[in-house]
Amino acid sequence: MLIEYSLQVKSRNRQIVTFSLNLTLRGNRNNNSTYLCNYNNKGYMATERILIVDDEETLCEVLKINLENEGYDVDTAFSAEQALTYNLTSYSLIILDIMMGEISGIKMAKMLKADVTTENIPIIFCTARDTEDDMVMGLNLGADDYIMKPYTIRNVIARVKSVLRRTSGHKSNAKEEKPNVLKGDGLELDLEFKRCVIDGEEVKLARKEFELLAYLISHQGKICSREQILSRVWSNEVVVLDRTIDVNITRLRSKIGAYGSYIVTRSGFGYGFRD
Numbered sequence: 001m002l003i004e005y006s007l008q009v010k011s012r013n014r015q016i017v018t019f020s021l022n023l024t025l026r027g028n029r030n031n032n033s034t035y036l037c038n039y040n041n042k043g044y045m046a047t048e049r050i051l052i053v054d055d056e057e058t059l060c061e062v063l064k065i066n067l068e069n070e071g072y073d074v075d076t077a078f079s080a081e082q083a084l085t086y087n088l089t090s091y092s093l094i095i096l097d098i099m100m101g102e103i104s105g106i107k108m109a110k111m112l113k114a115d116v117t118t119e120n121i122p123i124i125f126c127t128a129r130d131t132e133d134d135m136v137m138g139l140n141l142g143a144d145d146y147i148m149k150p151y152t153i154r155n156v157i158a159r160v161k162s163v164l165r166r167t168s169g170h171k172s173n174a175k176e177e178k179p180n181v182l183k184g185d186g187l188e189l190d191l192e193f194k195r196c197v198i199d200g201e202e203v204k205l206a207r208k209e210f211e212l213l214a215y216l217i218s219h220q221g222k223i224c225s226r227e228q229i230l231s232r233v234w235s236n237e238v239v240v241l242d243r244t245i246d247v248n249i250t251r252l253r254s255k256i257g258a259y260g261s262y263i264v265t266r267s268g269f270g271y272g273f274r275d
Helices: 057-069 105-114 132-140 153-166 170-175 207-218 226-233 243-255 257-262
Strands: 002-010 016-027 033-037 049-053 073-077 093-096 123-127 145-148 181-184 187-190 195-198 201-203 223-225 263-266 270-273
Touching (some): 049 057, 057 153, 093 105, 093 153, 105 123, 105 132, 123 132, 132 226, 145 153, 181 207, 187 207, 207 226, 207 243, 207 270, 226 270, 243 257, 243 263, 257 263
Parallel strands (some): 049 073, 049 093, 093 123, 123 145
Antiparallel strands (some): 002 016, 181 187, 187 195, 195 201, 223 270, 263 270
């Protein structure tokens, strides 16, 4: 017999979240009954792995049960510090709370986007921070969706499925061997030896100039936000002035000559390297 019921959980910040649970009631030979969570009633093996990172342990576990019921393989971590000890490259999606301990969800997201092995893993922020500014900041960091608490499980599952449909190719792309040389017409960047060659002539670039140019070329044809550039090129810097990117872009354009025109500016947003 299948029993369905709802459970309301109040988190530490007094937000109330409603969950729907499916339980199967089974009787044994001794007529004793046991309640078993119906984890995966879809009848197939999980093909997508999801990591939930949230310091609200009850919320984690209830969300885990419902996602497993949809056929996903789900792990939980109750802090960013714990999550960072996992093999994150094995996950198809990370659901991330913002307000946690010493390492916040925002800081963890920046760390993921700054690492070439994890930069393509989709992220959904699931948080009680519900202002428009918070949402814009999260999306500008590269998050694929932003869910505000309190939420319903149906909404979270629908968002998860939507993100995974859009990003289903990220794992295979991430496993492809990354080239040691980036090329753009007559411009070449040797990532191993940190050399920039333009039309056969080597051009000396400072370390940050080289990393900035490499980042733009590796995302050729796209506009990268200032937040994305800062988190990737200046991820280890304690203080970075807003003008730092602009100064380095100006120097780059000057040093790479005619190819400086390939660096395009999107006012109020960021920079890119055109095709």
